[in-house]
Amino acid sequence: MAATLSADEIFHEFKEHSIAEFFRKNSQMLGYSGKVRSLTTIVHEYVTNSLDAVEEAGVLPDIRVDIKEIGESRYTVCVSDNGPGIPSKHVGKVFATVLAGTKFHRYVQQRGQQGIGAAGCTLFSRITTGKPVHVKSATSKERYECDIDIDIKSNKPLVKNMATILAGGVAGTTVCGEFAEVKYENSDHGVYEYIKRTALSNPHASITLVEPTGKEVVFLRSVTELPKRPKAIKPHPLGIDVNDFVEFAHRSQSRKLSAFLVEAFSRMTSGKIAELKDVSHDIDLDADPTKITWSDAERVVKAFKQIKWMAPELDSLSTIGEKQIEIAIKNILAPKFMSVVERKPKVFRGGIPFVVEAGIAYGGESGKKVDENAKDGSVVEAEGNVLRFANKVPLLFDASNCAITEAVKGIQWKRYGIANFEEEPVSIFVNVSSVYVPYSGPGKQAVAKEDDIIEEIRLAVMDCGRILQRYLSGVRSLQLQESRYKTIMRYVEQLSKDLGEITGVDSKTLEASLKSTIEKKYNKLFADPEKEDASIAEEESETEEAEG
Ligand SMILES: Nc1ncnc2c1ncn2[C@@H]1O[C@H](COP(=O)(O)OP(=O)(O)OP(=O)(O)O)[C@@H](O)[C@H]1O
Ligand SMILES: [Mg+2]
CATH class of the missing domain: 1.10.287 (Helix Hairpins)
Structure with a gap:
């Protein structure tokens, strides 16, 4: 008979590990799987951060991405922006603490949501090359450079070689990292395609890509107007789940639950507080919100659903804009025909606002890609192309898990004059914008298949389809x-x-x-x-x- 082990013997090995340790072991969850995809993920994380930061500062973005091959499957990646810079006291956490940032606790539409992206890159650099990332940054008060490494065990930054830059040459932030197990490839999932699509969905940005061959590709801005600045809103009572409710409550400065509710939620008035009391007598509105238990929170969230609320505020959303999409599609796909539609904002899960923009481009460069390396210019892909975006960020991976793919593939294209969607020169463009985009994983490469979102995308694409059919x-x-x-x-x-x-x-x-x-x-x-x-x-x- 095999020897039995007691609980004490088994639990002798019981340990905790940090969130950084978790993502080190599960780096594929952050998009680090496959050499080409891993490189695109790095560029994606840095470029989205730059665009968020520059736009938040109210400036037109100038972004430069410089990639150099330095060995077998080994590259350096540098991304520079003209943003507001990062105060040196926060820079360590920005690049080397997983789940730290300025965005996840705000209800405002931005590309970043979780506080994982930048530290994820440092983690990937550490596990593939053992090297730190190098950051140069200039704010209105200081200019400095430093190396930043991550202590995976503690999820804490190790900032080294901090030095003041005395004069010139630095504006905004530049981050450079060395990465192995990556590859630059001019493919559907490669960096070039990612940058091209970023330019398509951000026509107000100017983006330069220096490829490993030294070739400089410049996507000049096609509009000089900044997009509408997204407004921070409070969550709607119908759009919150118990987990988020507990988190918000525990961070609250209010002394009483009633004060927290009014402060933290939109459409919450003293009249609504009274209604909540009527609906559920078990809710103690004088309780300390920072001590709220899961079951208390559950009661409150349940009571929310029993009351009639005004619809959520919809002006929190920032779209690309019909005109801007048209200009960008014209510049990049040079189609013979296009139609673009922006729908009215809607809500999903009862209380989270979102809006869908869609476009169809037909002819020209739509729906196909020419292999630039092939001398005969042969077409490497000639299928109907679905260009997916969320909050203006291109989604290149996990297409089959995405609400956008599901909606587009579900359309009967024959009705719109497209006999075979996979073979015609047609590109479908869809951008879903929301304060909270429900991604299907932490790598943020697919929009979760929420019924309300799929239906809205379908309607938007069908609107464009009718015009195409004519x-x-x-x-x-x-x-x-x-x-x-x-x-x-x-x-x-x-x-x-x-x-x-x-x-x-x-x-x-x-x-x-x-x-x-x-x-x-x-x-x-x-x-x-x-x-x-x-x-x-x-x-x-x-x-x-x-x-x-
Ligand atoms: N180029 C930059 N300029 C200014 N601030 C930056 C820059 N890059 C990152 N930051 C700051 O660092 C924080 C952390 O970035 P990180 O990418 O880890 O998370 P995030 O963008 O908030 O969310 P996500 O994980 O979804 O990308 C950001 O919230 C932002 O405040
Ligand atoms: Mg980010």
Whole structure:
């Protein structure tokens, strides 16, 4: 019989580990899996931080990403911005404490949400090369540089070689790291594609990418207006879960639960507090919010759901904007046709506002990518392309787990004139914006499949699809008329001769008259093909609406 172990013997090995240790072991959860993806993840984390910081400072972003190959699967990555800089007393935590930042406790729409990204990169640098990251930063008060490492066991920063930069050369923040187990590749999931899509969804940003070959690719800004600054809002009582409620309450400065509720939630008035009391007599509104238990919180959240509330505030959302999307799509995909739609804000989970923007580009560079390395310019991918974005950040991975993919693939494209979505030169653009985007994992590469979000994306893409369908049927009808015109013209000469013989009228006169009649009819159509087609398009869209 095998020897048995007592609980004491088993628990002899009982240990705790830090969140940094957890992500060291599960770095794939942060997007560090596969060499190409890992490099894109690093660039993504640094670039999103830069864009957030620069925009928060109210400046047009100038971002530079510089990647150098220094060995087998080994690269340096430097990202610079023209943002407000980072105060030196916080810089250690920014780059080397997982779950630290200025964003996760605020209810404001930004790209970053969790306080993991920057420290995740330092962690990846440490575990693949053993090296710290190097940071240079300038605020209005100081200019400095330093090396930052992460103590994985304690999730604490180790800041070394802190030095003041006396003059010139530094503006905003530059972070440089050395990483192994990564690879630069010009593929669908590579850094180039990521930056290109970032430029597409951030037309107010100017982004320079220096590729490992030394080639400098510049995506100049196509608009000079900053996007609307997102407004910080308070969470809506219907959009909160018990876990978040407990967290907010424990951080509260208020002495009483009632004061905390008014301070922390939108649409919460003294009248609503009284209603809560009526709904649940077990809630102690005088209790200390910092000591609230899970079951108390559960009672409050349950009571929230039994009361009628005003809808959440919707002006917390910052979109890219229809005009800006059009300009960006034109610059980057040069399509023959496009339609762009911004829907009205909606809510999911009863209380979290979000808004969907969608666009369809057809023709030009849409839906296909040309392999720049192949001399014959062969197409490496010629499928209908879904360009997914959340809070203006491109999502390149985990497509099958994403609400956007689900919504787009569920559309019956034949109704919109696309016989085979995978093969036509069509790109679908979708951006979901929210104060709280529900990602399907900490790597933030897919929007969770919330029913309300999927439905809203579907409606937005279908709005664009209807406009595309009108265009495509116009084009196809024009092609049909052209071929009919050519066929008829081919027979005019013979027909005039035959008619001349029968009637005795001069065949040349007959030919001229017939040609002029035919040309008159078709010239009118070619000049205004949509008129000819309007009835067909209307008929088809009516069927679509009736069915859909
Ligand atoms: N380039 C930068 N300029 C100014 N502040 C920065 C910069 N990069 C990071 N920060 C600050 O560091 C914090 C931590 O960044 P980090 O990427 O770890 O988390 P986050 O962006 O808040 O959330 P997420 O994990 O979702 O990216 C940010 O909240 C921000 O305050
Ligand atoms: Mg971040």
